[in-house]
Amino acid sequence: MADAYFSMATFDFLDRLADNNRREWFQEHRAEYEGCVRSPALKLIADVAQELPQLSPHFLAIPKKVGGSLMRVYRDTRFAKDKTPFKTNIGIQLRHNMGKDAHAPCYYLHISPSECFLGAGVWCPDGPSLGKIRDRIAEREQEWLKARDHKPFKKGYRLGGELLKTSPRGFSRDHPMIEDLRRKSFIAIQDLAPDLITSRQLKKEIMKRYALATPYMRFLCNALEVPFD
Secondary structure, three states, X not given: OOOOOOOHHHHHHHHHHHHOOOHHHHHHOHHHHHHHHHHHHHHHHHHHHHHHHHXXXXXXXXXXXXXXXXXXXXXXXXXXXXXOOEXXXXXXXXXXXXXXXXXXXXXXXXXXXOOEEEEEEEOOOOHHHHHHHHHHHHHOHHHHHHHHOOHHHXXXXXXXXXXXXXXOOOOOOOOOOHHHHOEOXXXXXXXXXXXXXXXXXXXXXXXXXXXXXXHHHHHHHHHOOOOOO
């Protein structure tokens, strides 16, 4: 059996980075970052790439240091009050091959000392994309409910993200699907135990859990007019 991808050293490094979030400290400890964060993450992505087509042939796992599925460790601080330069989590995003940014349909893995979780769906889509999803929910209520309430999916995942305070333009407040129509994101979250992250079963488990979101992801892809199957 293959070795585990991550270890307690991964969590330890991320903890220490949070306490020493400075460029000088990161440069001094770059070898640790490479050894217990970036290299194992890229290995996981490469291995997931072998199995992802079985889930959908339209999502990509790209094991590149820059421009691939591993999200950058450097934070964009241009418009942020928090000017610390580094992210203190591992983010892996498996985007749809027709998506160009973080707001495309995707599968996601988040690893940090404070929380670990899987994601599936669309996070903060642009206005036209959000409109397409809302329109499909309104036009195909039963199809949406079947995907959202699919028992294996509903048992493992919860829908997250912010809601509008009122009904979106074009929809009445008493619309039967108003709670879902108010969503700004259509991202489903499943929490992971830290000991799974350091387990040899990590890849097997995340692929199995991503598969539970298939009806949900198919609905979103259909709404956005991009292929899933």
